[in-house]
Amino acid sequence: MEENVNFDNEVLAYLTVRKDQLIDSHKHYIQSHPEIREVLNDFLSSNDVFVFAKEYYHPFNPTPLKYKPxxxxxxxxxxxxxxxKEIINKYxxxxxxxxxxxxxAKKSFEKSEGSYHFITKEDFMRRVERNEFVEWCNVHGNLYGTTFAELDRIKQKGKIPIIEVDVQGAIKINERAIEGNFLFIYPPAFEELRKRLGTRTETEEEFKLRxxxxxxxxxxxxxxxxFTNRLVNDELEQAIDQFYTLVEALYFQELKNLKEQQQNQ
Incomplete structure (x- = not known):
């Protein structure tokens, strides 16, 4: 019995010493690699650790999955x-x-079934409650949303969905853990953006809000x-060429398969 007690004490003493050694080793390693502490602090300070981790490690997984939106x-x-429109005309x-x-409200030149399904606010909110939207947001007092069913409709046709959204919508899509190729387009300068927006038929207040x-x-x-993929829309023809280059790099395999299918027809 006494031998067992002595053995247990020896094991406990060894484990205590080993624990102190590991703590000391860990401390020295962290001190020599301060970037680890910075990353840990970033993770701990995030409101949503999953979203932060997904964004943080995004650049380390550059190989795109097939048919990502x-x-x-x-x-x-x-x-x-x-x-x-240019990319759809080409591909x-x-x-x-x-x-x-x-x-x-539907504008006079818009078709009933074009780029939008026009519905009431009540209908929209019912869809929100049923969790039908991949993303939805309020833009200048109007609600806009993309449904899971719409993305499925396009994928069932063997095509890649193109989703046009603002930053709010992109962040919400990312929070849904939906894999996609995000591409951000910058204006050349705010003065040029003012000129482009100034051609629209809207009030001064709406213009300032935009x-x-x-x-x-x-x-x-x-x-x-x-947004690991970015381009500046300065000269239109140049921006179109850059857009083609980015899309062709992101969807190289899919475009290759499409070309082979067309050649075999």
Missing amino acids: LIVVGPSGVGKGTLI GGLFESKISYTTR IQNAIKEIEMANNSVL
């Missing part, structure tokens, strides 16, 4: 719609724009590691 992000007036066999739901929102969106994008 192309998420085109940028402030109002930056030319997202124009660039998307319509692979890409398709999603149709959003919105509560805003400019303020654009500034906020660019600041948010600059502070996020989510």
